[in-house]
Amino acid sequence: MSNPATHTHNVKKDDSMLRQKNMLSEYYRRVSFAHEEGKKVVYSFVPGNLTELFLTFDLVPVYPEINALQNGMRKVSARYIQTAEKIGHSEDVCTYVKCDIGMLLEGNKGPTGERIPEPDLLFLSYTGCFTFLKWFENLACHYGAPVALLHTPYQGDGTITQNMRDYMVRQLRDEIIPQLESISGKKFDEERLRSMLRLSAQAEEDLVAVLQSARLRPSPIDAYFGGVYYIGPIFTAFRGTQECVDYYAELRREIEERAAHGLGPVTPDGEMAEERYRLVVEGPPNWTSFRDFWKMFYDEGAVIVASTYTKVGGVYDTGFRHNPDDPLGTLADYCMGCYTNLNLPSRVNLLQRYIDEYQADGFLVNSIKSCNSFAAGELLMLRELEKRTGKPGGFIESDLVDPRYFSAANIKTRLESYLQMIEQKRKGKVH
Amino acid sequence: MGFYLGIDLGSTTSKAVVLDEDEQIVGRGLTNTRSNYEVAASLAQEEALVNARFYYLRRELEKSESGAPGCEQLFQQLESDFRLEQHLFRVNRLHETCLEALENSSALHLLSSARSALDAIFTECREEAVRDFDLHQADRSRFFRDIIGSQYMALAEKHSTRTLPYDFLLNIYDRSILKEENRSVGFTFESALGAARNRTAAHFPQHASLLQTVASRVLERPLEVLACVGTGYGRQRLPFPKEQIRSEILCHGLGAHYFFPATRTVLDIGGQDTKAIQVDDEGVVTSFQMNDRCAAGCGRYLGYIADELNIGLHELGPLAMQSRRSVRITSTCTVFAGAELRDRLSLGDSREDILAGLHRAITLRAMSLLSRSGGVFNEFTFTGGVAKNSAAVKALSQLIAENYGERKLNIHPDSIYTGAVGAALYARRASSDRKAA
Numbered sequence: 001m002s003n004p005a006t007h008t009h010n011v012k013k014d015d016s017m018l019r020q021k022n023m024l025s026e027y028y029r030r031v032s033f034a035h036e037e038g039k040k041v042v043y044s045f046v047p048g049n050l051t052e053l054f055l056t057f058d059l060v061p062v063y064p065e066i067n068a069l070q071n072g073m074r075k076v077s078a079r080y081i082q083t084a085e086k087i088g089h090s091e092d093v094c095t096y097v098k099c100d101i102g103m104l105l106e107g108n109k110g111p112t113g114e115r116i117p118e119p120d121l122l123f124l125s126y127t128g129c130f131t132f133l134k135w136f137e138n139l140a141c142h143y144g145a146p147v148a149l150l151h152t153p154y155q156g157d158g159t160i161t162q163n164m165r166d167y168m169v170r171q172l173r174d175e176i177i178p179q180l181e182s183i184s185g186k187k188f189d190e191e192r193l194r195s196m197l198r199l200s201a202q203a204e205e206d207l208v209a210v211l212q213s214a215r216l217r218p219s220p221i222d223a224y225f226g227g228v229y230y231i232g233p234i235f236t237a238f239r240g241t242q243e244c245v246d247y248y249a250e251l252r253r254e255i256e257e258r259a260a261h262g263l264g265p266v267t268p269d270g271e272m273a274e275e276r277y278r279l280v281v282e283g284p285p286n287w288t289s290f291r292d293f294w295k296m297f298y299d300e301g302a303v304i305v306a307s308t309y310t311k312v313g314g315v316y317d318t319g320f321r322h323n324p325d326d327p328l329g330t331l332a333d334y335c336m337g338c339y340t341n342l343n344l345p346s347r348v349n350l351l352q353r354y355i356d357e358y359q360a361d362g363f364l365v366n367s368i369k370s371c372n373s374f375a376a377g378e379l380l381m382l383r384e385l386e387k388r389t390g391k392p393g394g395f396i397e398s399d400l401v402d403p404r405y406f407s408a409a410n411i412k413t414r415l416e417s418y419l420q421m422i423e424q425k426r427k428g429k430v431h
Numbered sequence: 432m433g434f435y436l437g438i439d440l441g442s443t444t445s446k447a448v449v450l451d452e453d454e455q456i457v458g459r460g461l462t463n464t465r466s467n468y469e470v471a472a473s474l475a476q477e478e479a480l481v482n483a484r485f486y487y488l489r490r491e492l493e494k495s496e497s498g499a500p501g502c503e504q505l506f507q508q509l510e511s512d513f514r515l516e517q518h519l520f521r522v523n524r525l526h527e528t529c530l531e532a533l534e535n536s537s538a539l540h541l542l543s544s545a546r547s548a549l550d551a552i553f554t555e556c557r558e559e560a561v562r563d564f565d566l567h568q569a570d571r572s573r574f575f576r577d578i579i580g581s582q583y584m585a586l587a588e589k590h591s592t593r594t595l596p597y598d599f600l601l602n603i604y605d606r607s608i609l610k611e612e613n614r615s616v617g618f619t620f621e622s623a624l625g626a627a628r629n630r631t632a633a634h635f636p637q638h639a640s641l642l643q644t645v646a647s648r649v650l651e652r653p654l655e656v657l658a659c660v661g662t663g664y665g666r667q668r669l670p671f672p673k674e675q676i677r678s679e680i681l682c683h684g685l686g687a688h689y690f691f692p693a694t695r696t697v698l699d700i701g702g703q704d705t706k707a708i709q710v711d712d713e714g715v716v717t718s719f720q721m722n723d724r725c726a727a728g729c730g731r732y733l734g735y736i737a738d739e740l741n742i743g744l745h746e747l748g749p750l751a752m753q754s755r756r757s758v759r760i761t762s763t764c765t766v767f768a769g770a771e772l773r774d775r776l777s778l779g780d781s782r783e784d785i786l787a788g789l790h791r792a793i794t795l796r797a798m799s800l801l802s803r804s805g806g807v808f809n810e811f812t813f814t815g816g817v818a819k820n821s822a823a824v825k826a827l828s829q830l831i832a833e834n835y836g837e838r839k840l841n842i843h844p845d846s847i848y849t850g851a852v853g854a855a856l857y858a859r860r861a862s863s864d865r866k867a868a
Contacts, residue, residue, distance in 0.1 A: 369723070424681070
């Protein structure tokens with residue numbers, strides 16, 4: 001096996017990366033001064049977030065999941081988790097929750113070191129993750145902040161019915177919007193929402209083009225490790241803004257240029273020189289050893305051509321776009337369509353589609369120890385996909401932000417074995 | 432003649448296998464890994480090559496004296512004498528290391544009495560080795576450290592006095608054995624064989640010239656390793672290029688297929704991890720599952736239990752087999768193994784019943800991995816150190832029969848070498864690919 005690394009030093013950071021970095025630091029600054037600047041703060045989860053709606057009311061959104069994963073990448077999650085365990089959260093509780101609660105107990109210093117203000121509202125859109133409910137219950141208890149619950153019906157039979165849609169629109173119109181009006185002291189401006197949704201759709205178009213560039217050989221992107229950066233702005237506080245549109249336009253230009261030159265993805269360890277394996281990945285990544293984890297794939301020349309994790313804040317590559325002509329209906333569709341709100345058969349169908357469309361050599365599950373929402377049923381999905389596609393499935397285990405669950409040697413053994421297994425299958429005999 | 436070498440660096444033991452061009456196993460090497468993978472790899476490899484030379488030596492012997500009575504006996508004596516020479520070499524080297532450690536210690540007032548004690552201890556160790564070496568050889572799971580350790584400790588107790596405390600002698604040993612274990616072989620095959628031959632000739636003077644002829648024929652035969660592949664937990668530490676490192680899961684699959692071509696499901700319970708592997712009719716892995724980062728229920732767990740009970744690892748299975756009423760154990764946590772055991776003992780359960788329960792608990796964990804990998808198909812092959820444990824095998828057979836029906840269970844006497852055999856086969860195939868290209 002040749003080492004795919006050609007340039008291990010002086011990795012060029014793309015302009016879009018720098019742009020995103022600046023956007024994020026500016027965002028965290030805005031968050032930390034929100035109350036001083038007279039703004040209200042609303043906490044929300046990524047799946048089913050209604051960022052455009054919040055921004056319509058000039059509310060400042062905060063995403064506890066993002067803080068947790070950022071803290072994981074910055075290697076402070078272990079301490080926060082222990083702090084949360086000290087007050088009685090068990091070892092098996094979702095580590096995002098414990099990381100967030102630990103951060104709260106230690107003064108709510110965010111990933112940039114700036115203080116995250118207390119919430120004026122906890123906006124809870126239930127999208128397939130029961131833990132979300134309990135998480136905000138805990139925060140509500142701690143802060144005494146009100147909770148706005150948008151109940152998103154689960155796609156239990158794999159479809160969105162008119163009834164489900166009406167139910168959500170009614171909640172938005174009769175409950176959520178009045179609550180947002182009362183918190184912000186502003187009247188709902190539907191026109192403003194429409195214009196934001198127009199910008200959302202524009203950015204979504206470019207995001208999909210970026211994600212689908214992985215159909216090329218070699219793929220110019222890594223749709224999992226690189227993908228988590230690509231979804232950053234649109235899954236969080238920027239959807240519906242001009243900044244977001246500009247970011248995705250620039251990203252798309254960069255990727256199209258890479259594709260035109262037949263280049264592989266940029267990784268922290270250099271450019272991927274040879275694409276040896278094309279994989280589809282199910283499940284969130286590990287954040288505490290994110291770079292080491294990525295490097296294991298990079299070292300083997302394995303590129304992720306599609307992933308489901310990059311769909312938790314919205315599945316856009318099957319056609320959904322925010323529709324400015326139906327502002328509340330489109331928010332309902334968005335929430336119900338998030339990956340976390342899909343049932344197992346729909347997830348299997350989506351994965352199968354990825355394996356076929358992206359000409360993957362196989363698919364890999366990264367099963368998250370502390371996330372039952374994701375992990376339950378993943379082995380069944382794997383078996384079903386093996387049956388349907390004839391492609392080998394792989395299974396590794398790690399965690400979101402608890403470094404105690406990350407064993408590099410174990411994951412490396414499994415990953416290498418899996419890739420060698422693909423290699424053998426390709427050759428059709430023992431070599 | 433060319434050979435193919437496979438090395439399996441396990442977390443507990445390191446294994447090496449030499450295959451000839453017909454894919455026959457001609458040499459096997461086994462050593463304890465301790466903490467140094469590099470040394471373990473070189474020791475296992477060296478032993479496998481020595482073993483391969485003896486394989487040819489036996490063939491030469493059979494050729495020249497075919498049908499002659501005592502041929503096998505002669506061979507066994509020579510091999511045993513060779514091992515004795517190896518052992519004595521290490522005893523001497525350890526002796527020197529202990530003396531150096533003594534010189535470097537600050538206890539100047541003990542220098543002369545300790546020196547005499549060490550000389551006496553090692554003289555007795557050597558004498559005992561010459562007297563009872565075959566006895567020690569009978570149990571191949573005992574490595575140099577195990578044999579010399581128990582001798583040294585007993586003798587140190589005997590030679591300690593009020594002024595020369597036992598702890599002082601023990602400390603000298605502890606420091607020295609670590610150094611000794613981290614050394615490579617240190618002698619040539621030729622010199623050790625020469626010494627062994629003299630020893631054997633003393634027993635069989637009538638065969639002295641035969642031994643000489645056979646030995647020189649074997650020494651003339653060059654041992655050329657054509658290709659080498661490494662695998663196992665410590666594989667990253669091998670000084671091999673990446674293409675010569677193979678996943679242990681693939682090696683186990685192929686190795687199991689080598690021993691039992693009809694194998695479809697393989698279970699390997701090693702020191703650090705447990706693997707459930709499905710293979711096709713060519714030994715190609717089609718699916719696998721292994722334990723996560725927690726090594727609960729792996730071989731190491733049994734090791735802790737044995738330490739806790741102060742018995743040998745190999746005694747666990749037979750003890751558990753004597754159980755009449757297995758105790759239900761829920762935790763297979765390696766860290767808490769000792770606590771669980773003491774808990775149970777304090778509740779009045781017998782050692783045998785607790786051990787039976789422990790074996791069932793680790794087997795249940797393996798069953799979960801098996802089912803997650805796709806199930807148990809005919810034929811089923813059990814490998815790894817734990818496959819040597821009769822109680823684990825019994826519990827596994829029962830659970831498989833209960834859950835999957837009757838399955839043919841294979842355990843090869845060379846099962847500990849399964850990964851190394853797979854690695855050697857990969858070496859052989861990679862090499863023939865190169866030739867074809």
